[in-house]
Amino acid sequence: MALRKFTLFPYCQLNAVSCLLNRQLPKGVRCVSTVLVPGEPSGPCVKTTIPGPKSLQMIADLDKIQFAGSIFYFTDIKNSLGNYIVDADGNSILDLLTQISSLPLGYNHPDLLKVLQDPDNHIAFINRPALAIFPTQGWPEKLTSSLLSVAPKGHTQVTTMACGACSNENAFKSTFMWYRNKQRGGAPITDEEHSSCLVNKGPGSTPFTIMSFKGSFHGQTLACLTTTHSRSVFKLDFPALDWPIASFPRYKYPLEDHIKENEAEDRRCLAEVEEQFEIYNKAGKFVAGVVVEPIQAEGGDVHASPEFFRELQRITKKNGAALILDEVQTGGGATGKYWCHEHFNLPDPVDIVTFSKKMLTGGFYSLPEFRPQQGLKIFNTWMGDPTKVLLLEKVLQVVKRDNLLKMVELSGKKLMDGLKDLSRRFPQHMQNVRGIGTFCAFDSGSQQKRDETFFRLQQHGIQPGPCGEQTIRLRPSLVFQPKHADIFLDILEKVLKEIQTP
Numbered sequence: 001m002a003l004r005k006f007t008l009f010p011y012c013q014l015n016a017v018s019c020l021l022n023r024q025l026p027k028g029v030r031c032v033s034t035v036l037v038p039g040e041p042s043g044p045c046v047k048t049t050i051p052g053p054k055s056l057q058m059i060a061d062l063d064k065i066q067f068a069g070s071i072f073y074f075t076d077i078k079n080s081l082g083n084y085i086v087d088a089d090g091n092s093i094l095d096l097l098t099q100i101s102s103l104p105l106g107y108n109h110p111d112l113l114k115v116l117q118d119p120d121n122h123i124a125f126i127n128r129p130a131l132a133i134f135p136t137q138g139w140p141e142k143l144t145s146s147l148l149s150v151a152p153k154g155h156t157q158v159t160t161m162a163c164g165a166c167s168n169e170n171a172f173k174s175t176f177m178w179y180r181n182k183q184r185g186g187a188p189i190t191d192e193e194h195s196s197c198l199v200n201k202g203p204g205s206t207p208f209t210i211m212s213f214k215g216s217f218h219g220q221t222l223a224c225l226t227t228t229h230s231r232s233v234f235k236l237d238f239p240a241l242d243w244p245i246a247s248f249p250r251y252k253y254p255l256e257d258h259i260k261e262n263e264a265e266d267r268r269c270l271a272e273v274e275e276q277f278e279i280y281n282k283a284g285k286f287v288a289g290v291v292v293e294p295i296q297a298e299g300g301d302v303h304a305s306p307e308f309f310r311e312l313q314r315i316t317k318k319n320g321a322a323l324i325l326d327e328v329q330t331g332g333g334a335t336g337k338y339w340c341h342e343h344f345n346l347p348d349p350v351d352i353v354t355f356s357k358k359m360l361t362g363g364f365y366s367l368p369e370f371r372p373q374q375g376l377k378i379f380n381t382w383m384g385d386p387t388k389v390l391l392l393e394k395v396l397q398v399v400k401r402d403n404l405l406k407m408v409e410l411s412g413k414k415l416m417d418g419l420k421d422l423s424r425r426f427p428q429h430m431q432n433v434r435g436i437g438t439f440c441a442f443d444s445g446s447q448q449k450r451d452e453t454f455f456r457l458q459q460h461g462i463q464p465g466p467c468g469e470q471t472i473r474l475r476p477s478l479v480f481q482p483k484h485a486d487i488f489l490d491i492l493e494k495v496l497k498e499i500q501t502p
């Protein structure tokens with residue numbers, strides 16, 4: 001990509017936070033909320049190209065040991081704070097990607113540092129237990145005060161895991177066990193089932209399937225990859241299972257001008273879901289579950305309507321299958337609610353909800369009927385990590401204390417208003433603005449235009465995220481405030497002007 005010359009903006013010289021912003025905050029958001037992370041820089045400060053010379057050297061060093069082709073730059077994590085990531089060359093960058101959407105409170109939040117300083121917590125950091133065999137005393141209380149305190153409607157069961165993919169993988173296994181137990185109807189498991197599964201044959205190994213959607217991303221272990229359809233780079237050369245795939249809605253924007261077309265798009269996709277159930281069930285490859293992201297994230301921030309999800313739940317139930325909502329990226333507060341599906345007003349609790357990223361620990365919530373009937377079925381050595389749950393407990397306290405879900409709403413509104421305004425003024429470079437809370441995105445018109453916008457934003461001290469073919473996604477942490485949105489929108493406008501004026 002040939003890039004034209006650009007100048008760096010003097011954000012380094014911006015003054016400290018203006019108290020004027022407080023006047024924009026409604027009652028209920030703490031007055032101190034303009035300083036959520038004390039000591040945070042007042043704006044980005046860029047001294048070198050990004051990646052700078054030190055990062056480039058480190059990338060070369062690492063590449064001698066392992067493939068380093070996906071690295072943006074090396075970080076100086078110690079000096080990063082709040083919404084600002086500092087790179088190895090000393091550039092301070094406003095981070096709207098936050099370690100692929102996985103930092104709830106930004107960098108080095110003082111309350112999280114206190115968790116590490118508490119001597120009562122030290123033993124948890126040096127003695128990692130095998131939780132399914134030797135949980136530390138107090139573990140049920142910790143789960144209750146953290147994960148279960150924000151459980152989706154109807155969920156009393158939670159299982160911890162290490163990452164997003166293994167959460168989904170084990171959600172699929174829970175679904176298959178539940179489906180098989182329904183089929184058995186209480187009959188005992190036969191010797192043939194026990195022996196045949198050892199050599200990957202039926203009846204012990206089942207022909208069950210999980211339905212997924214075009215464009216989805218559910219992780220990169222083998223079963224998750226079978227349900228992933230966002231980019232070929234993830235899938236090429238790997239074996240995949242013959243599981244059903246349906247279309248996910250692709251709406252026309254602005255939504256308010258395309259109501260009829262988008263309703264028809266919902267109907268088209270839901271008809272495919274029905275059809276896939278019929279084809280696979282008839283062939284004996286019973287569809288035990290449907291896995292879906294509330295917003296397809298890696299696939300390009302593709303949204304579907306609440307009506308689509310309500311109807312999907314009805315069809316899934318009608319076919320005796322489980323609905324698995326993959327909230328690995330959408331969960332944890334970025335949409336202004338802990339769970340994005342809470343925006344959909346679903347008539348029934350979802351069967352399984354998987355999480356990771358902003359929740360700090362992986363895992364899944366499930367309805368009681370999805371409990372395994374034996375030990376070792378949903379099992380691995382660590383089954384998550386109690387230190388992550390300690391940190392999560394504190395995160396949830398801070399979110400409540402600082403009213404951060406309200407802050408997400410405010411910052412999200414500011415972002416969406418600003419993005420819509422820019423897309424009206426720069427329609428060749430910004431289209432299809434969409435978002436809930438701060439979980440926002442826009443398209444650039446082509447991959448080449450997206451890459452140029454992305455690169456230029458980086459050079460001006462903004463770290464956005466790319467996704468899909470031509471999309472820029474925003475994934476700030478929950479301490480992202482309207483003042484940060486202002487800085488981002490200001491720089492985005494300047495970047496768009498640069499691109500427009502050769």
Ligand SMILES: Cc1ncc(COP(=O)(O)O)c(C=O)c1O
Pocket residue numbers: 100163164165166168217218219220293297298326327328329330356357
């Ligand atoms: C929706 C979704 N599901 C699953 C995953 C996989 O999570 P992990 O990378 O922790 O395995 C991701 C990761 O980006 C994701 O966005």
